[in-house]
Amino acid sequence: MALLTKEEVQALLKKVLSYSKADECEVNLNGTDSANIRYARNSVSTSAKVSQTQLAVSSAFGKKLGIATINEFDDASLEKVVRRSEELAQLAPENPEHVSFLGPQKYDEAITYVPETANITPRLRSDLVAESLKVARDGKAVAAGFLEDNNGYSAMMNSKGLFAYNTSTNTNFSITVRTEDGRGSGYATRGYNDVRKLDTKRATQIATEKALKSADAKAIEPGKYTVILEPAAVAVLLENVFFRLDARQADEGRSFLSKAGGGSRLGEKLVDERVNIYSDPLNPELPTSTWSGDGRPQEKVSWIEKGVIKNLSYSRYWAEKKGVKAVPGPDAAIMEGGTKSLEELIAGTKKGVLVTRLWYIRDVDPQSLLLTGLTRDGTFYIENGKIQYPIKNFRFNESPIIMLNNLEELGKVERTVSVESNQNYLLPPLKVRDFTFSSLSDAV
Amino acid sequence: MKRRDFIYLTGMGAAASMLPGLPVMGNPIDPAQALERVDVGLKKQLADVALNAARSKGATYTDVRIGRYLNQFVVTRESNVQNIVNTESYGLGIRVISNGSWGFAATDKMDKDSIAKAAETAVAIAKENSRLLTEPVQLAPQKGYGEVSWKTPIEKNGFEVPIKEKVDLLLGVNDAAIKSGANYITSLLFLINEQKYFASTDGSYIDQDAHRIWPAFFITKIDAATGKFETRNTLSAPMGMGYEYLNHRPQDKITGGGGITLYKGRYDMLEDAKAGGAQAGEKLKAKSVEPGKYDLILDPSHLWLTIHESVGHPTELDRVLGYEANFAGTSFLTLDKWESKKFNFGSKIVNFVADKTQVGSLGAIGYDDEGVGCGKWDLIKDGILVNYQTIRDQAHILGLKASQGCCYADNWSSVQFQRMPNVSLQPGKEKKNIDDMIKGVEKGIYIIGDGSFSIDQQRYNFQFGGQLFYEIKNGKIVGMLRDVVYQANTQEFWNSCVEIADSNDYRLGGAFGDGKGQPPQSNSVSHGSSTARFNGINVINTARNIG
Secondary structure (H helix, E strand, O other): OOOOOHHHHHHHHHHHHHOOOOOEEEEEEEEEEEEEEEEEOOEEEEEEEEEEEEEEEEEEEOOEEEEEEEOOOOHHHHHHHHHHHHHHHHHOOOOOOOOOOOOOOOOOOOOOOOHHHHOOOHHHHHHHHHHHHHHHHHOOEEEEEEEEEEEEEEEEEEOOOOEEEEEEEEEEEEEEEEEOOOOOEEEEEEEEOOHHHOOHHHHHHHHHHHHHHHOOOEOOOOEEEEEEEOHHHHHHHHHHHHOOOEHHHHHOOOOOOEOOOOOEOOOOEOOOOOOOEEEOOOOOOOOOOOEOOOOOEOOOEEEEEOOEEOOOEOOHHHHHHHOOOOOOOOOOOEEOOOOEOHHHHHHOOOEEEEEEEEEEEEEEEOOOOEEEEEEEEEEEEEEOOEEEEEEOOEEEEEOHHHHHHOEEEEEOOEEEEOOOOOOEEEEOOEEEEEEEEEEEOOOO | OOHHHHHHHHOOOOOOOOHHHOOOOOEEOOHHHHOOOOOHHHHHHHHHHHHHHHHHHOOOEEEEEEEEEEEEEEEEEOOEEEEEEEEEEEEEEEEEEEOOEEEEEEEOOOOHHHHHHHHHHHHHHHHHHHHHOOOOOOOOOOOOOEEEEEEOOOOOOHHHOOHHHHHHHHHHHHHHHHHOOOOEEEEEEEEEEEEEEEEEOOOEEEEEEEEEEEEEEEEEEEEOOOOEEEEEEOOOOOEOOOHHHHOOOHHHEEEOHHHOEEEOOOOOHHHHHHHHHHHHHHHHHOEEOOOEEEEEEEOHHHHHHHHHHHHHOOOEHHHHHOOOOOOOOOOOOOHHHHHOOOOEOOOOOOOEEEEOOOOOOOOOOOEOOOOOEOOEEEEEEOOEEOOOEOOOOOHHHHOOOOOOOOEEOOOOOOOOEEOOOEEEEOOOOOOOOHHHHHHOOOEEEEEEEEEEEEEOOOOOEEEEEEEEEEEEEOOEEEEEEEOEEEEEEHHHHHHOEEEEOOHHHOEEEEEEEEEEOOOOEEEEEEEEEOOEEEEEEEEEEOOOOOO
């Protein structure tokens, strides 16, 4: 089924609801067209185009809920899926935490859809990859990369009068370039809603330059170093904060935001006062949906302001229990930065380590949010304001909370992509003192 | 492991999304519908539509996968049922070679026109992208099997067990954990059924039915006064079994060091939860580890993950060749090390076998996702690297005449590629049990269960945590430790392996969520071992204070 317009979706969902006999009924509809090209060893490897549509019906009788879905859209199928969800609801045990569906909501118009991205042709995709490959081949280096684009809509409607519809497009690109002898490796990643902003050639030039410069890395002793983390490295550390702002976990005593003696650290200053983190669905550089998966409006929310935990996210159940506004968790996050470029941050550094990206990030201790992982694809030693030489990769053990207390400087914000979650963020490069590298790695 | 998907699923994370939004889990359906199978004759007809359409557009090779992927999740916390969801994902993926290049398209519209159009799209993609090729795809020859089938040898289909029985089990588990001291517990049952149909222009029509099960829990114990908390996760393993995995018997239990009960092939979830509630409390009071060198005794419930990361991944040939350089990484086990026939991966007692046939394992299957019959082979023999894991378009690089059958796609909509078979450490040849091994250790730590894990992109440097840590002094367990992780280099670690318990101790661990590829795909894989000893491993203390 081709992607549906708002009017077509509205008509379809009204029809689905007309079959409902439950106390409450809610319908979610999603359709996506996605395509990608993958390449490695300077040659295309796999490439795919996938189309999918799904309709989910949630029926509730009191606190009993049933969910069923279908991907056929004739009248008989639509009625069948409603009946099936009602049968499941009748079989389900009561969930005391079930909250009645939301009534009508007001949403801002999302700015997530760019027609030029929706209309990418197979030729444009292969051109974007061809430009990238040419850079690597000309540099006598070896490229491996991934280009993907998505075009889709999501919608929901319920028996209490709620209706939401949004279209979105996005494209993510990542490139790793290695020297032919495998002794150097560089990386760059880009993400946009608008494919016209994507410059695969420039990104590949950066990755190639890093690859060539990172060969012949020297080993330096592990320990505490001043580091300059590029935005791609900042993303994989800080998203562990962005996704763990849940009030219930904190209130229950099992989060880094839990307080001795009970309760959460909401309202407490936890990190350096220059730290300001917020989400804003209407930010033109990082637009996201203006409603969450359960129909709550997504608004601009300040999460950390001047180092103080300003807001936590709540499920509707927990918010009702606590008598507070049910703020949904963020779809993306933005950290305010400064005015300096990465080069200026390096120029102002007496001794330090430049980190292109971090890899294989995992929790070590949820209590302190201690994380581990490794540097990768371009790690350099800085002395007297200049990159002196490439260094071997390190394993780190560090908490992003400790890191945000050891902040030296924030650079200019840019859009980046997390290699761990594929999420896009607006983040500055950060200069941080006493970052803990615990061992050396031989990996290139 | 695709950590975030799992966090969403269990509602344990901050951003627990509602189920209809889960991208990789498929669509919720009625449990009764899950038992209806798609007629094999219909699948053959649809597959032939795709094969013929692709051929008519100029494909020189085509394979088609019609997949019906069923999952069931029952998720509870404390005394509440959080989710009961059946999901289904049904559709068709078609892969072609045209102009020497791969192309792939997938659709969930199962009418003949939509399938023919997907075939056309796949060929068009292949032709367009052939301009980006350096050399055409070379497929290892593969005979057609005709019409064949394979099924996981299960005793009891988990999808047929009433929901009430599952809910009662999990709520009983929660109750047992709370009674023994837990403050919070999330427990779940996760069932998978992959109904896969494969057809190719080689003349194979393969119908397969794979079943997997994972019962699990996650306990938290809080000390409200200090604001400290500890967790204890399940010691179960996900298995390629039916519901019989939960029908525990006395002969399936092993007594580990310190009197801990460990599970072999069957799982007593209630007993483990009861023990877990008490152990979470002990962890809060345990001594913080003194960093330094220790001899480690690693239980199979822990060691499987170290094997997965440090042996399973570096022996993947696609990583060795650079196909994963942009995401999962490459490998330190370069071809020259294999060609030398003397690369010392581990000590002489270290033997690793790749096996896609092992009964009860997650990786067991009759034929892989490009129509190759599955088997078993050595990867590390007497400590030496002897082989890798390959698929059809890589076999020629090793001079092999056939693929080793390691091709897998996690959905009909995903492109199949090289994925890890079960990779297992072979048991010690001398008769030896866990107690014998602990007796020989002067200063050591005995580790049970998997915890934090991280390894570099070429698989040299790793760091692992665990669930339970016991201090060993002069051959005896003297108490519990906390804040423990160990760091090592893969080759040094496996060369420090000095003892492996015998086959009576051999057990499987594993995961549903082995992640690789772009876009990322999940693979289910088991890793077997007996308890093993590693000398002089670097242990660090992870306690930190964030103020």
